[in-house]
Amino acid sequence: MSEKKPPAVTDGASTVDSLSIETARLRLRMFRPEDLDDLAGLFADPDVVRYVGDGKPVDREETDRALTSIIQHWHRHGFGRWAVEDKRTHEFVGFGGLRSLFGLPEVVYHFATAHWGKGFATELGRASLRYGFEAHRFARIVAIAKPENAASIHVMEKLGLRYEMLANYYGMDVVQYAITREDFRPDDSVYVLRS
Ligand SMILES: CC(C)(COP(=O)(O)OP(=O)(O)OC[C@H]1O[C@@H](n2cnc3c(N)ncnc32)[C@H](O)[C@@H]1OP(=O)(O)O)[C@@H](O)C(=O)NCCC(=O)NCCS
Numbered sequence: 001m002s003e004k005k006p007p008a009v010t011d012g013a014s015t016v017d018s019l020s021i022e023t024a025r026l027r028l029r030m031f032r033p034e035d036l037d038d039l040a041g042l043f044a045d046p047d048v049v050r051y052v053g054d055g056k057p058v059d060r061e062e063t064d065r066a067l068t069s070i071i072q073h074w075h076r077h078g079f080g081r082w083a084v085e086d087k088r089t090h091e092f093v094g095f096g097g098l099r100s101l102f103g104l105p106e107v108v109y110h111f112a113t114a115h116w117g118k119g120f121a122t123e124l125g126r127a128s129l130r131y132g133f134e135a136h137r138f139a140r141i142v143a144i145a146k147p148e149n150a151a152s153i154h155v156m157e158k159l160g161l162r163y164e165m166l167a168n169y170y171g172m173d174v175v176q177y178a179i180t181r182e183d184f185r186p187d188d189s190v191y192v193l194r195s
Contacts, residue, residue: 016074021082022192023127026120027090028082028097031070035083038092039063047113051149053170073099079136081108084124086115093120097128098141101169105132105141109155116151125159127191133181135193140181144174153177160184 021028031039042048043058043066058066074080081097094111107128109121125143132138143161145152153175161177168174 016078016080019193019195021127021131022087022190022194023123024190025087025118026093026123026127027085027087028124028127029085030074031067031081031083031095033067035092036060036064036067038083039067039095042094042110042112045113048110051146051152052110053172070095079105079132082124084111084120094124096121096124098132101142101144105136105138107132107141107143107159107161109152121152121155122158123189125155126187126189129159129179129184130186130191131193133184134186138181140178141184142176142178144169144176146172147175 017030019030040058040060040063043063046057049055049057070081077100079098081095081099083092084094084096085091086093092112093115094109096109096111097107098105099108100106107125109124109128111120129141132141141161142164143152143156143159144167145156147153147166156177159179160183161179162183164176164178166173167176
């Protein structure tokens with residue numbers, strides 16, 4: 001998946017735990033156990049999970065396992081999903097970034113309904129693609145969504161991903177979109193990577 005070794009994840013100063021990205025309006029930062037309340041609030045909202053997994057709200061216990069898995073993913077792969085804060089208010093507004101989809105880097109995004117329609121998913125997605133292509137030199141990044149998830153598919157298209165195929169992951173029928181490193185053009189929007 002990666003053409004280059006990811007940044008060291010165990011050597012003190014360059015550990016992924018301190019990695020963050022600032023965009024025009026958002027701060028993408030590492031998750032910590034104290035984020036459980038915010039993440040549980042997000043996963044408990046039927047509108048947020050409608051097209052995710054089995055489409056049912058997730059309880060606190062399961063969210064706790066998901067949070068542990070998000071943090072472990074960073075240490076296993078050297079990339080992952082960030083907690084997303086509004087830079088101005090420091091409010092938790094959602095989460096997303098990159099995860100390994102059976103070895104393929106996948107861009108993902110989930111936001112609290114109060115923050116839909118502000119362009120946050122597009123802003124997070126653009127920064128995630130840039131991080132994946134620049135810091136990890138991935139050759140290709142994919143995104144998947146249930147075909148009914150029109151907003152998510154629209155975000156993929158705004159990010160420059162192109163339809164690839166119908167696929168099935170975890171027993172779910174999805175559309176798969178993708179973008180290659182050659183096709184990705186970083187724009188001049190704010191992107192400050194701190195490690
Ligand atoms: C999908 C999601 C992340 C989009 O977040 P967002 O911050 O509102 O996205 P953006 O504002 O960057 O862009 C959304 C775009 O979709 C459009 N859109 C919204 N609802 C739509 C719909 N039902 N059909 C088509 N387009 C739609 C918006 O108009 C906007 O496009 P525009 O900028 O051209 O006007 C958000 O709805 C969400 O968190 N959903 C629940 C979790 C989820 O399903 N995640 C994706 C899993 S695959």
